[in-house]
Amino acid sequence: MTARDNPIAVMWENFGPYHHDRARALAGAGHRVHAIQLFSRSTDYDWEQAEEVSYPLVTLARGEEAIGTLALARRLVAAVRQSGARDCLFCHYEKPAVLLAATILAMRGVRVFTMVDSKGDDYARRPWREALKRLWLKPYAGAIAGSERSRDYLAGLGLPRARSVTGYDTVDIARIRQQGDAATEPFFVDRPFVIAARLVPKKNIAHALHALARARSLGVERRLRILGDGPLRRDLENEAARLGIAEHVVFEGHCSSAQVSVAMREGLALLLPSLSEQFGLVVNEALANGLPVIVSRNAGAVDLLVDDGSNGIVIDPQDEGALVDAMRAVDRETRWQAMHVAARNSAPRGDVQQFVQGVETLLALPRRS
Structure with a gap:
């Protein structure tokens, strides 16, 4: 036996x-x-x-x-x-x-x-x-x-x-990729940043809103799609309005696994600026769909899945300037294409x-x- x-x-x-x-x-x-x-x-x-x-x-x-x-x-x-x-x-x-x-x-x-x-x-x-x-x-x-x-x-x-x-x-990379196949293929200029997370304090999403406002003031003309719900939703909506970026931030609420995969396939980069993150399975999903990641160094996923500067960028989650710089880096099409290929190729590690x-x-x- x-x-x-x-x-x-x-x-x-x-x-x-x-x-x-x-x-x-x-x-x-x-x-x-x-x-x-x-x-x-x-x-x-x-x-x-x-x-x-x-x-x-x-x-x-x-x-x-x-x-x-x-x-x-x-x-x-x-x-x-x-x-x-x-x-x-x-x-x-x-x-x-x-x-x-x-x-x-x-x-x-x-x-x-x-x-x-x-x-x-x-x-x-x-x-x-x-x-x-x-x-x-x-x-x-x-x-x-x-x-x-x-x-x-x-x-x-x-x-x-x-x-x-x-x-x-x-995660099952084949399942995630199959779900993402329903996506359209937008032009590079139309790809938004993506957050897929519960709207809770440790996810540090207000920090991402501040970084988006600053990045847009520096010429990064991108939207942000926020997939997920939670107790901070109203506060985050109000903060987006206060920052003058409400029309560029879409709160989509709870989404199915398939909807997340489609959004990732259509995105520019995943933002995960968590203050605390045991691992971050959303990173596995993003890489499976060829989506580069901008991820907090506190996430366990960076130990095994993220090659800083290649398939993603690792940031200090309390350094707004580092997040802005990373957002500007993936806003260049040649750089993004290389990161997109590296993301997809590295996905089997997760x-x-x-x-x-x-x-x-x-x-x-x-x-x-």
């Missing part, structure tokens, strides 16, 4: 397109995947729900069902045992129910690997909380991480680098096959005695 003959349980809070990309890739590589989602809806994201999947998908709690930590942990353990899996991939190691389930399963000889994209530089860390995390990671046999900085962070919490790999934050390879590396690790 090979490793691919053994069932693998894969758990996230809720499955959206990215999660199905990874589970589908594992199944396509011959692994017997059993998908588990804690809840029928995400607490943070309005994911599109898959109509049909080729692997079992179990939901532990539906709708507005109130469920306590112990009950959720019991359901998670029961779902893994029912699947017959001896290896599990769990996200959300910080959730008490997941910690409890991982501990019980590890005690029963099941290997549990965590999926993590947190980094030490995401925000100011509290020493007492970091000390607790060292205990939270004890049940895990290893990890698949989003970036090298994620691996460094895990190593600092006591998980040996020999038991961690990258490849977690990936493909789900990297996830499959990472998982298979973890599965090949010797079991602890």
